[in-house]
Amino acid sequence: MTTRQVLYVEDDPVNAMLMQGILELRPGCSLQVARSGAEARRLAMQGRIDLLLCDLHLPDVGGEELLAQLRADGLPGSVPALLVTAESESVADQLARSHGYDGYWTKPLDVAATLRSLERWIG
Numbered sequence: 001m002t003t004r005q006v007l008y009v010e011d012d013p014v015n016a017m018l019m020q021g022i023l024e025l026r027p028g029c030s031l032q033v034a035r036s037g038a039e040a041r042r043l044a045m046q047g048r049i050d051l052l053l054c055d056l057h058l059p060d061v062g063g064e065e066l067l068a069q070l071r072a073d074g075l076p077g078s079v080p081a082l083l084v085t086a087e088s089e090s091v092a093d094q095l096a097r098s099h100g101y102d103g104y105w106t107k108p109l110d111v112a113a114t115l116r117s118l119e120r121w122i123g
Contacts, residue, residue: 002028004051011058019053052081
C-alpha cells in the first residue's frame with residue numbers, strides 16, 4: 001500500500017493536532033503540517049504531495065493566494081487542494097471556487113464526514 005502524503009497548511013497548533021488525530025484513523029496517510037505559506041512552499045517542493053489542505057488565514061499569506069503560489073512553484077494541477085475554513089459553507093464554497101480549490105472542509109470538522117471526504121480525494 002502506498003502511503004498518501006497530505007500537506008496541511010495551518011498556523012493554529014490545536015487545529016493541526018485535530019487533523020493529525022483524524023488522519024491517524026485513516027491507514028496509509030502521512031500528514032505534514034506547515035505553519036506558514038513560506039513553509040508550505042518549501043515542503044511542497046521537497047517531496048510528493050497527494051492532497052493539499054489549506055487554512056484560509058495564515059500569518060504570511062492568505063489561503064486564497066497560497067494555492068496560486070504553489071501551482072506557480074510547480075505543484076501539479078492533478079494534486080487536489082481543499083480549503084479548510086471556519087467560514088460558512090456558502091462562503092467557503094465561493095472562496096474555494098474563486099481561488100482554484102477543488103473543494104473545502106468547514107471547521108469544526110466532523111470526523112466521520114472528513115474521513116469519507118478524504119477517501120474521495122485520495123482513495
